[in-house]
Amino acid sequence: MNAQVVGRVRRRFATDGVEATPAAVVNAVRGETGVFGNTAVLRLADQVRGELVGAGPLAPLLADNSVTDVLVNGMQVWVDRGAGLQRAAVRFQDPDDVRRLAQRLVAACGRRLDDGQPYADARLPDGTRLHAVLPPVATCGPYLSLRTFRQRPFSLDDLVSCGTVAVTAAPVLAAVVRARLAYLVTGGTGSGKTTLLSTLLNMVPRSERIVLVEDAAELRPVHPHVVALQARTANVEGAGAVGLTDLVRQALRMRPDRLVVGECRGAEVVDLLGALNTGHEGGAGTLHANAPGDVPARLEALGMLGGLPRAALHAQVLAALQVVVQVRRTDRGRVLESISVLEPVVSGSERVTGVVPAWQVGRGAGPGAAVLGRMLVERGVAVPAALRPPVGSA
Structure with a gap:
């Protein structure tokens, strides 16, 4: 049910060309039938906005201060918290979701990622380094590699x-x-x-x-x-x-x-x-x-x-x-x-x-x-x- 709501709202913004401000996303989610309660609305609004302008389902991992690397292999997600790679509970619906996420993040940084240019390096606004590779170069891809950047200085x-x-x-x-x-x-x-x-x-x-x-x-x-x-x-x-x-x-x-x-x-x-x-x-x-x-x-x-x-x-x-x-x-x-x-x-x-x-x-x-x-x-x-x-x- 939640995935269907997120999908409908996402398609509405893509079709209408409206800027995905926090208020606009909340109103769009609230207008969907079958969604009740402020908590559910805000949770789904965060998910929708993350898929429209943020890192989508990877956003919570990138926000985790203990995570240094987030790696996506096809639909598998792995994280490194300083002691080796571990599988994350994050899931993508299909490889096309990963492809769309990669292309959106790369395009937002002024780079190109498509069949003619199947790999790209980019830096997200928060400093996170992104590398993406698309099939057929990525044989089981798409592949995403994100190296987080922490603002906190160490003495x-x-x-x-x-x-x-x-x-x-x-x-x-x-x-x-x-x-x-x-x-x-x-x-x-x-x-x-x-x-x-x-x-x-x-x-x-x-x-x-x-x-x-x-x-x-x-x-x-x-x-x-x-x-x-x-x-x-x-x-x-x-x-x-x-x-x-x-x-x-x-x-x-x-x-x-x-x-x-x-x-x-x-x-x-x-x-x-x-x-x-x-x-x-x-x-x-x-x-x-x-x-x-x-x-x-x-x-x-x-x-x-x-x-x-x-x-x-x-x-x-x-x-x-x-x-x-x-x-x-x-x-x-x-x-x-x-x-x-x-x-x-x-x-x-x-x-x-x-x-x-x-x-x-x-x-x-x-x-x-x-x-x-x-x-x-x-x-x-x-x-x-x-x-x-x-x-x-x-």
Whole structure:
């Protein structure tokens, strides 16, 4: 009965072309026969409006602060609350409902999704990232992937209290930011890189200017002087694209005290390294890497996209970056796994980048602790206890 009412009201708005304001939806639902009581009317009105202008049956999941990802496979809905995927109780009537929802959400963001363009990336007004794929490319689809965006900022103490950052590691991270060391937050997809980077940017002195360059605006540091630049994809005619490389170059003309690239994924890494080598200390970014030791190879691959030879790339990296902060996704949630330093290593006849752990979860200080400690002392920052050798050790 409810599904029939929702369907009739939805078709009425589609036919009449009337704006689906909350009041108009309530009046339309109230006008349907067989619906009694204010509670039922308001509940159905919310459902109708969600299907007309919102995320439809996915709206309650996206509103759940514990949900980080909502995935739709055909008619199955899965959610991730930080501990792996779980089936959700949400149901669609048929794949056409999923298709209509995907096309409406994508169209509202100025993108195209149809048989001629069967996949699309979009960002919803609340910041949620959407990716959609239609059949026949999606063999059992349509497929929807939504990554939620939470406005609530996290402090370092918040990450310590929830177990993401160890108590001993928190002062090390704070010292890295205070010393204006350049760092990369690395990890796999969904490991919490952006959340940790945003938290670290919260600790930048209020007298400094942060310029953010992102493919999709996700970083929201709590800081009084933040300037954000976001890449733009091409329009339906294939024109108007603005890439990260262009934005990094623009950012350099904006007097950044801290230049931050939300995610290094292409040739823009060459411009970032160049910027960090020309006096822009304390810069940061995120990078996909399964382990800290994979970072040099990832940077090599990205540097090649920008036309930078291998030897030159390593020379730039060693001069520009000092620290790698690795995060990992576990069954218990997202955790800071290690803090490492970048050091030169001789490989054959070349001087390349090596990654040496300075602190590791469950192990404490690593072989790179002394190196990181010296970097901090040189910049007038006290060495945290987690990086000091045990009392009485040689």
